Amino acid sequence: MTTPLPAPICPPRRILMGPGPSEISPRVLAALGAQTVGHLDPYFLQVMDETQAMLRQVFRTENQMTLAVSGTGSAGMETCVVNLIEPGDKMVVCVNGVFGGRMVDVAERAGAVVTKVERPFGEIIPAAAIQEAVDKVKPKVVGIVHAETSTGAWQPLEEISKIVHAAGALLLVDCVTSLGGLPVEIDAWGIDAAYSGTQKCLSCPPGLGPVTFSARAVEAIDKRKTKVQSWYLDMAMVRNYWSSQSRVYHHTAPINMNFGLHEALRIVLEEGLEKRFARHQENHVALKAGLAAMGIDYAVAEPHQLPTLNAVKIPAGCDDKAVRGLLLNEFGIEIGGGLGSMAGKVWRIGLMGDASSRRNVLLFLGALERCLATQGIKVSPGAGVAAAIAAYGK
Amino acid sequence: MTTPLPAPICPPRRILMGPGPSEISPRVLAALGAQTVGHLDPYFLQVMDETQAMLRQVFRTENQMTLAVSGTGSAGMETCVVNLIEPGDKMVVCVNGVFGGRMVDVAERAGAVVTKVERPFGEIIPAAAIQEAVDKVKPKVVGIVHAETSTGAWQPLEEISKIVHAAGALLLVDCVTSLGGLPVEIDAWGIDAAYSGTQKCLSCPPGLGPVTFSARAVEAIDKRKTKVQSWYLDMAMVRNYWSSQSRVYHHTAPINMNFGLHEALRIVLEEGLEKRFARHQENHVALKAGLAAMGIDYAVAEPHQLPTLNAVKIPAGCDDKAVRGLLLNEFGIEIGGGLGSMAGKVWRIGLMGDASSRRNVLLFLGALERCLATQGIKVSPGAGVAAAIAAYGK
Numbered sequence: 001m002t003t004p005l006p007a008p009i010c011p012p013r014r015i016l017m018g019p020g021p022s023e024i025s026p027r028v029l030a031a032l033g034a035q036t037v038g039h040l041d042p043y044f045l046q047v048m049d050e051t052q053a054m055l056r057q058v059f060r061t062e063n064q065m066t067l068a069v070s071g072t073g074s075a076g077m078e079t080c081v082v083n084l085i086e087p088g089d090k091m092v093v094c095v096n097g098v099f100g101g102r103m104v105d106v107a108e109r110a111g112a113v114v115t116k117v118e119r120p121f122g123e124i125i126p127a128a129a130i131q132e133a134v135d136k137v138k139p140k141v142v143g144i145v146h147a148e149t150s151t152g153a154w155q156p157l158e159e160i161s162k163i164v165h166a167a168g169a170l171l172l173v174d175c176v177t178s179l180g181g182l183p184v185e186i187d188a189w190g191i192d193a194a195y196s197g198t199q200k201c202l203s204c205p206p207g208l209g210p211v212t213f214s215a216r217a218v219e220a221i222d223k224r225k226t227k228v229q230s231w232y233l234d235m236a237m238v239r240n241y242w243s244s245q246s247r248v249y250h251h252t253a254p255i256n257m258n259f260g261l262h263e264a265l266r267i268v269l270e271e272g273l274e275k276r277f278a279r280h281q282e283n284h285v286a287l288k289a290g291l292a293a294m295g296i297d298y299a300v301a302e303p304h305q306l307p308t309l310n311a312v313k314i315p316a317g318c319d320d321k322a323v324r325g326l327l328l329n330e331f332g333i334e335i336g337g338g339l340g341s342m343a344g345k346v347w348r349i350g351l352m353g354d355a356s357s358r359r360n361v362l363l364f365l366g367a368l369e370r371c372l373a374t375q376g377i378k379v380s381p382g383a384g385v386a387a388a389i390a391a392y393g394k
Numbered sequence: 395m396t397t398p399l400p401a402p403i404c405p406p407r408r409i410l411m412g413p414g415p416s417e418i419s420p421r422v423l424a425a426l427g428a429q430t431v432g433h434l435d436p437y438f439l440q441v442m443d444e445t446q447a448m449l450r451q452v453f454r455t456e457n458q459m460t461l462a463v464s465g466t467g468s469a470g471m472e473t474c475v476v477n478l479i480e481p482g483d484k485m486v487v488c489v490n491g492v493f494g495g496r497m498v499d500v501a502e503r504a505g506a507v508v509t510k511v512e513r514p515f516g517e518i519i520p521a522a523a524i525q526e527a528v529d530k531v532k533p534k535v536v537g538i539v540h541a542e543t544s545t546g547a548w549q550p551l552e553e554i555s556k557i558v559h560a561a562g563a564l565l566l567v568d569c570v571t572s573l574g575g576l577p578v579e580i581d582a583w584g585i586d587a588a589y590s591g592t593q594k595c596l597s598c599p600p601g602l603g604p605v606t607f608s609a610r611a612v613e614a615i616d617k618r619k620t621k622v623q624s625w626y627l628d629m630a631m632v633r634n635y636w637s638s639q640s641r642v643y644h645h646t647a648p649i650n651m652n653f654g655l656h657e658a659l660r661i662v663l664e665e666g667l668e669k670r671f672a673r674h675q676e677n678h679v680a681l682k683a684g685l686a687a688m689g690i691d692y693a694v695a696e697p698h699q700l701p702t703l704n705a706v707k708i709p710a711g712c713d714d715k716a717v718r719g720l721l722l723n724e725f726g727i728e729i730g731g732g733l734g735s736m737a738g739k740v741w742r743i744g745l746m747g748d749a750s751s752r753r754n755v756l757l758f759l760g761a762l763e764r765c766l767a768t769q770g771i772k773v774s775p776g777a778g779v780a781a782a783i784a785a786y787g788k
Binding site for chain 1: 400402403405412415418421427430431444451468469600624626645646649650654657663
């Protein structure tokens with residue numbers, strides 16, 4: 001080889017406050033780097049069983065078919081769609097952001113006849129609009145995003161679930177930016193299929209897609225007349241590998257990624273879901289108080305703001321990329337820009353998993369004050385940090 | 395939470411001599427556990443560029459579209475098939491093992507009209523049989539497995555490539571158990587699309603699927619009239635994220651898995667491909683000499699035995715599972731059982747990547763002698779180890 005080799009991996013230290021990946025505990029990184037074993041090794045099979053049990057706790061479900069798909073959150077979306085949909089099936093998809101739009105694309109590629117329920121980016125989908133759509137379409141599946149990573153909108157689900165079930169349809173929910181950070185009640189809310197990613201509120205690196213399917217959803221899969229179009233994501237085969245009763249080889253699981261997820265789930269359950277949700281809420285409230293003191297508004301109306309993903313309006317006269325570049329290069333802080341129609345208009349500040357901390361909130365507000373100063377934008381000195389501290393109380 | 399948490403990840407030490415995953419260098423595990431950065435972080439984009447450049451060297455190709463798909467080797471297979479095939483397209487698939495059979499399933503799910511060229515497990519596909527099939531079918535794509543992980547057969551490709559191209563078809567090759575262990579000459583042999591896995595001869599944990607597409611294959615993708623059925627694996631979008639010219643967000647890449655692959659590729663190129671192939675061959679020859687001295691035969695005829703995956707016949711009167719269990723529990727050595735029609739009839743001994751070492755060959759032969767003794771199978775004491783030592787020469 002005459003071509004010189006690149007330098008070894010040596011990433012800069014970042015504080016991950018973007019739309020994901022979020023900050024990863026050193027415990028998770030250590031598990032990720034543990035010695036690899038075979039995908040049929042008794043030890044790995046035990047790890048799979050334990051991971052399923054912990055995923056059920058985090059999803060708040062008894063669903064047997066609960067596991068981590070061997071791809072990222074988007075593979076989780078595709079898994080749910082292609083297993084539930086057969087060509088010609090009718091599906092209602094709610095679109096108020098990029099990820100609802102993605103679900104439409106995935107569903108159409110699976111042969112679904114899609115009816116969209118649309119609302120502008122940043123708004124939520126009203127239950128009445130879904131009532132109207134299911135009455136008209138009589139769909140097999142209704143798909144909706146719980147926490148729109150692209151807009152920061154927090155979608156209520158309980159009333160919608162009742163409407164969907166009354167119409168005899170299955171409810172499919174995107175929990176990518178909610179699982180582990182906000183209440184996700186698969187069984188109590190009657191969600192039939194849900195997917196998430198590992199790199200958001202679970203604070204594990206990206207690479208796996210936790211999914212869960214209700215008994216009703218499994219029945220729909222079992223009743224399919226056609227094969228699932230994706231061999232890789234075919235749950236009828238994947239479940240035989242994950243089932244302790246069968247363990248039929250399907251594909252070679254990403255062993256070390258599953259080690260990482262196992263440790264991340266242990267950390268989530270060690271903290272406890274209620275405490276974890278309260279922490280996400282508290283840091284969101286403090287961040288919001290700080291931003292308000294600096295004159296920065298949210299892109300989403302008050303009752304529907306995600307605590308995990310804070311989409312805020314970029315102040316007038318402020319250069320989006322310059323500020324994000326300065327945050328990254330001077331402070332090592334990553335935040336996200338806007339996606340789709342919100343590009344250049346919003347910043348997306350993630351407070352997910354390990355990244356949802358008082359340390360990060362205060363640091364970010366201080367760093368942002370410095371960045372705004374470079375843009376000639378006047379804020380009351382120290383007001384952001386002070387307001388956040390006040391919000392934390394005594 | 396009242397449910398007790400499982401214990402932290404603490405895998406047993408294994409020597410991975412099965413069909414993959416293979417042994418992983420501590421350097422790769424350290425890279426895997428490096429601090430996560432964002433998927434659009436300038437550092438990660440640099441890692442992607444470097445990984446592409448190294449993958450091109452390992453694949454021996456100039457193909458622009460060379461990258462690691464965010465799923466395992468089977469996702470790599472699905473990526474190649476679903477991007478090249480549109481519903482109704484004709485495809486010839488060669489089946490002489492489990493993975494050829496899998497390609498048929500994947501292709502049919504993508505809407506291909508598949509013609510199989512079949513040979514018994516353990517044999518190779520003769521060029522004449524492919525000539526006959528392409529003459530009859532006039533396919534768009536011919537798919538074949540270079541190194542059949544299920545049988546240990548090593549498929550010659552050069553003559554077949556000429557036949558396929560003379561017929562105006564595209565050649566798709568499964569390089570899962572060959573890339574990094576045997577010569578894979580994408581450009582010199584005229585392979586149009588190929589996929590591999592990270593966990594075989596590249597000695598990285600499973601989780602990514604290296605793929606490469608020739609200019610002709612890219613042209614076929616660009617000329618598609620229908621969308622690729624998989625959103626997640628749609629190369630027209632994936633390439634825009636991997637391209638340093640565009641970097642359009644598609645999905646969140648598995649950051650840490652890519653760190654691991656980067657280090658694994660550095661190790662491959664540090665050793666040099668020719669030396670690496672020679673090492674794989676040398677250890678295969680020594681293992682074979684040792685096994686022969688113990689009266690154990692290969693399942694594949696001499697000229698077509700893979701050095702990376704040694705499929706051998708289980709001696710008469712020997713309990714397959716008991717021996718593999720003893721190897722695992724007493725010595726920490728994993729080997730594979732047979733798949734499909736070879737279940738219970740063969741053992742699959744992997745000598746891939748880091749696992750292809752003199753240390754492993756001698757240890758395995760010694761351990762196997764001990765295991766055969768527990769089965770009451772007589773072998774000349776020490777003969778296996780002695781024969782392997784003799785094969786290594788001075």
